[in-house]
Amino acid sequence: MSEQIRILVADDHPIVRDGLIAILSTQADFVVVGEASTGAETIERTLALSPDVLLLDLAMSDGDGVEALIGLRERQHMVRTIIFTAYDTDERILSAVRAGAQGYLLKGTPREDIFQAIRTVHAGGSLLTPVVASRLLRHIERGTETDPEAVALTPREEDVLRLLARGLQNKEIAGQLHISERTVKFHVAALLRKLGAGNRTEAVTMAVQRGLLSLS
Amino acid sequence: MSEQIRILVADDHPIVRDGLIAILSTQADFVVVGEASTGAETIERTLALSPDVLLLDLAMSDGDGVEALIGLRERQHMVRTIIFTAYDTDERILSAVRAGAQGYLLKGTPREDIFQAIRTVHAGGSLLTPVVASRLLRHIERGTETDPEAVALTPREEDVLRLLARGLQNKEIAGQLHISERTVKFHVAALLRKLGAGNRTEAVTMAVQRGLLSLS
DNA sequence: CTGTACCCTGTCCGAATGGACAGGCGCCCA
C-alpha cells in the first residue's frame, strides 16, 4: 500500500467533500488524508500533511482558492494541484494555472475521468480541458503577457468595478471613494478598455463571467 | 427495513450526487433509489420510482429545477421535495416553495442537518432556514401577491433584460427585437421599477442575484 | 536618473439614458 496517492480535499461544501471522499475511497490507490473548507485551512493542512495531490475548489468561503494556492507557492510548497470548479469560464482558472496548478476539473466530470486526472497529475503530467488549453495556447502563441483575456485590474479599478456593479453612478462612486467624478470616469474607461466592454453594464457582466467580480 | 425512506437524488454534478449517496448510505433508514441529472430525468424517474423524498438541485443543465417540480405537480405527483442549492439568495427558492417544495438545504449544510431535514420532511414537516422563512412570512403578513421581492417579469421584459445584460444599448435592443427604441425604453423602465433598480446596470446585477437571470 | 505604472484632475462635446407627459391595439376574464 506504499503506492497510495495521498489526497487533500479542499471545498467549502461538505457535500462535495463527502462526494469526493466517497468516490476516491473506491479506488485502492487513493487515500484522502484530510479535508479543508477554507483557504486558511487549505494552506495549514497542506503544510501539515504534505499530500501528493491537492483537490482545490476555487470558491472558498474565506476568499479565493487561488489565494491559497499562491500562499502555498510563496511558502515553497509545490504540492501538485487540481482545481475543482463548477464553471470553465472562470478567469481564475487561468490565474490558478499560472499559480502552479497542474490541471482542473469541472464538477460535472464523470468519476472515472476524475480518477484518471488525479493519477495523471500525480504521475507528473498535467491536465487541461480544451477550453482552458486553447486559452493558454493563445498566451503562448502570442508570446506575450498582454492577453486581452487575462486582464489584471488595479486595486482602484476593482474598487470602481465593485461600486459599478451596485448600480452607483459616477458621481456617487466619486463620493464613496473620495475622488473627483472625473477620476471615476478615468477608471471606468480603463475598465471598459481592459475588459473589452462597450459600457458599464457589459463591463460588470463580463467581469462576473470571468470571475473578476462576484455578486454577493 | 420496510421503514426505509426512499430517496431520489437530482443534481447535474456527479460529485454532488455521489456525495449525497455516500452520506445518505451511512444512515440505515435511508435508501437512494435513483439519480437524475436533468430536469427531464427528474420527472421521469420520479414518476417511475415514486420516491418518498426528492432532493432537487435548482441548477439543472437542461433548464430549471423549479420547472421539473412544476412539471411533477401538473402531473399530480406530490412527492415531498427538498431543494438543494448553493445560494440562499436565489429567487427561485421562493418559486420552488410555491411550487410545493417542503424545504430547502444549502450545499454548505452539515451532513447531520441534512439527515434531520430529510426525516423531518418525510414525516410530513417542512423546513426552511430563517432567511427564506422570513421572506415567506413577509408574503403572508402582507397577505398580498404583489411582493416587491418576487417580481414577475413579462416575457418581453425578460427578452430586454437578457440583451441588457450583454451590454446592448436601447437602439441595438430595438433592432434585435424588431421594435422601436421608444418601446425598449418602456420595457427598461418597467424593469427598473419592478426590480427597484436605479439604472440598467443595477437592474442586471439585481436580476442575477435574485436568480431571474443567469450569466451564461 | 529615467522609464514605467498607478492615481488623480480638468474642459469640451456628442450620444445615450431615464423620466414625464400622452396615446393606440389586442387579448382575456368578469
Next chain:
DNA sequence: TGGGCGCCTGTCCATTCGGACAGGGTACAG
C-alpha cells in the same frame, strides 16, 4: 361590454455617460 394587462409608439428634456483632447503627482525598478 367593460376593465385590466401586456405590448407598442410618440415627444420633450434634464442628466448621465463615455471619448478626446490635456496635464500633474508619487513610487518603484533598472
